[in-house]
Amino acid sequence: MLEELIERYSQYSDGELMTVYLNKNGYTNEAQKALETVVERKGGIQSLKERYDKIVEKEDEKIKSSTIIGSIIGGIIGGTTGGMLWGLQMI
Secondary structure, three states: OHHHHHHHHHOOOHHHHHHHHHOHHHOOHHHHHHHHHHHHHOOOHHHHHHHHHHHHHHHHHHHHHHHHHHHHHHHHHHHHHHHHHHHHHHO
């Protein structure tokens, strides 16, 4: 069973591994040992945290960029629509 868990965890992405690691208290002792083995094989917890932080930073940048672009587009659409409705009201 331990080898099966190690094989399964070895296929996890860094994000998935970090999620399991942060919730490891909810797992069996055998699952925790398998997790520790895989994390050590991938450079240890510090290395995993660094890679995970980089993933989170990239995702935050994507969200930030999307939010800015969405805000600009929303402002343009809202302003144009409001202007058109105001113009129609004036007629």
